[in-house]
Amino acid sequence: MLKNFLQQSSAKYITMKQIYYFLHQHGSSTKANLVEQLKMKQTTVSRHLEQLLSEKIIKFRTFGASSGGRPPAVFEVNPDAGYIIGIDLSRTKTTLTLANCKFSDIDHYSFKMNDKHTPAYTISLLAKQIKYLLDKHDISNDMVLGIGIGTVGPIDRIEGMILEPDAFIAEGWHHIPLVSELRKKVNIDTIQIENGANLAALMSGQNCQDTILYCISGRGLRCGVVSNGSMIHNRTGDASSFGEMIIDVQNGTSLATLISYDYLLKEVNRRYQEYHGRAFLDTDKKKDTMDQLLVALEQGDTIVQAAVSDSAFMYGIGIANMVNVLHPDKVVLNSELTIHYQPYYQKIIETAKQHIKRFEREPVTFTMEEQRDQVISLGACALVFQGYFS
Incomplete structure (x- = not known):
């Protein structure tokens, strides 16, 4: 049973768990590759593989290419072991x-x-x-x-x-x-x-070994950072602290305030009042209003588009500040707006790149989360x- 195996802590199981973890991280491996990569004796690797196979914790995947003689077995973890x-x-x-x-x-x-x-x-x-x-x-x-x-x-x-x-x-x-x-x-x-x-x-x-900055925006802003597969987190577990970055010094306004959906809806309403003498929609019905805002974007409403573009500019400034401090290899954006309105995503990235120092020497990859659910x-x-x- 996988759970029982993973709970073991003796020296024997420590090396066996190293083999299992290597297979899990790399997808599959031959015995020879395990010996080389983990610097273990061939007899030790063989013995551990036999036990892992007998307990159905790993399984044969296929046979590798032969360099003459019998082709080597390829091993992988059994996905249904736990x-x-x-x-x-x-x-x-x-x-x-x-x-x-x-x-x-x-x-x-x-x-x-x-x-x-x-x-x-x-x-x-x-x-x-x-x-x-x-x-x-x-x-x-x-x-x-x-x-x-x-x-x-x-x-x-x-x-x-x-x-x-x-x-x-x-x-x-x-x-x-x-x-x-x-x-x-x-x-x-x-x-x-x-x-x-x-x-x-x-x-x-x-x-992967990259440093990744992951940003989730919507009602607020939450950011996570991973480096070499390990999370970098603060003591309080408050990923919203990135959003507390001050963007508007004169008014003491934070990044999260300037990119939140509530701010966008209020700003669109303010601009509608200024140009048309009426509100865009009732901001008390937040979900319905957000849906209508997305529809307005798709239909080319210039007032809504301008408000969203201005907010995207602020978001790009905030991302640039984070990149300048953290030096990630990759930035991932996850939000309803980036998925449904491509110019919003493009404006964020365009602005961020303009304000990231050493971008030419230390390029950053930007991407959008597609499996957000x-x-x-x-x-x-x-x-x-x-x-x-x-």
Whole structure:
């Protein structure tokens, strides 16, 4: 059983886990390559491979190209040797993903957060859906490596708590012992919590050595950083702190304020009042208004387009400041606006490049997140898996 194997800590299992981790990170390998890369004796590698095969933790993938004689066997991890549950718990939507140990989505469940989603109700709903998915796929609890939770900060990783987040629709989301409360209901001991932006960065940086800056914008701004496959996070787990960067010194206005959806809607309304003597739409109906704003962009509304472009310029300045400090190899943007309105994304990147120092000498790659619905929940799965090797 994979979980039992990963929990072992003797010298024998440490070297065996090195082989398993190498196969997991690199996809597959021959025995000769394992010997060379891990600097182990061939007899040791052979013995460990035999045990891993017998316990169905790894499997044969195929045979490699032969240089004469019998072709070498190629080994890979057995993706169904264990399963992980990842949760993306955000202010507006929560996603629960059941993944195999290769982080492939087996099944998932999502629900929108509204005023009835108090902590107690949400935790009970998550526990119910975890049981449903495990029963549906005939997976016992001892086959589950653990549960990872990605959420908004600030958090207490050690105590497994959500501390004082902003903007949850329902009341009561302050100082919630999320890990212990969920553990009581699901009978799974290994549960870890991390800021969602960090987990998105972790998932985006799987199996690479790059430094990645991952930015999630919408109601606010959350940023995560991964370097050499490891998260770089602050003590409080508050990924929103990047958004507290002051952009407008005269008014003390932060980056998050100038790029948030609420700001955009208010700014569009202000400009409509100035040019047309009326509001764009009622900002109390935020979701409907945001949908209408996207429609207006697609239809070429010049007032809306100008407001969005100005906000994108500020976002680009903020990104440039982050790049100048962090020197990432790659910047990933995740937002509803970047997906639905390409000029917004282009304006951010164009502005950022103009204000990044040493760009010619240290080029940065910019990209847009395309699998935004499950990147955090799958990153939460990766967090649990990595926990067995730290």
